[in-house]
Amino acid sequence: MSMAPATASTGTAPATAVSFTSPDLFDWLETATIEDLDRLSFGIVAMTRDGVVENYNIAEGHLSGLTPRRVIGRNFFTSVAPCTNNFMVAYRFDSEPEIDSVVNYVFTFRLAPTKVRLRLLKRADCRTMFLAVEGHDWS
Numbered sequence: 411m412s413m414a415p416a417t418a419s420t421g422t423a424p425a426t427a428v429s430f431t432s433p434d435l436f437d438w439l440e441t442a443t444i445e446d447l448d449r450l451s452f453g454i455v456a457m458t459r460d461g462v463v464e465n466y467n468i469a470e471g472h473l474s475g476l477t478p479r480r481v482i483g484r485n486f487f488t489s490v491a492p493c494t495n496n497f498m499v500a501y502r503f504d505s506e507p508e509i510d511s512v513v514n515y516v517f518t519f520r521l522a523p524t525k526v527r528l529r530l531l532k533r534a535d536c537r538t539m540f541l542a543v544e545g546h547d548w549s
Contacts, residue, residue: 453543
């Protein structure tokens with residue numbers, strides 16, 4: 411994952427070119443800068459294959475109430491959002507070599523139950539995996 415400094419120009423597509431449901435979201439995320447991620451309207455958690463948070467964009471901070479400074483370097487599944495340490499999220503990241511799946515979910519840790527859609531993104535040939543988070547009304 412590139413994560414070039416916010417002042418660097420990488421020639422990546424503007425954030426408005428991608429959405430939570432974009433088929434090429436993983437490819438876009440792989441080359442996005444921190445600045446690119448912070449322009450997204452939905453949350454992104456970039457993490458190592460061991461679940462250690464490498465990036466946490468502004469939108470995710472607004473959804474969770476946690477700042478990037480507080481979560482970067484910590485294990486997402488056991489320290490940041492232990493409510494995801496289950497068969498629906500953490501187990502799938504751990505057991506599936508590749509994944510691109512949307513899951514209706516309810517975050518319950520540190521806040522009132524919050525309905526979201528999660529998009530789990532992982533590829534066998536990439537060291538970074540992504541969790542996209544979009545606030546959602548299931549009605």
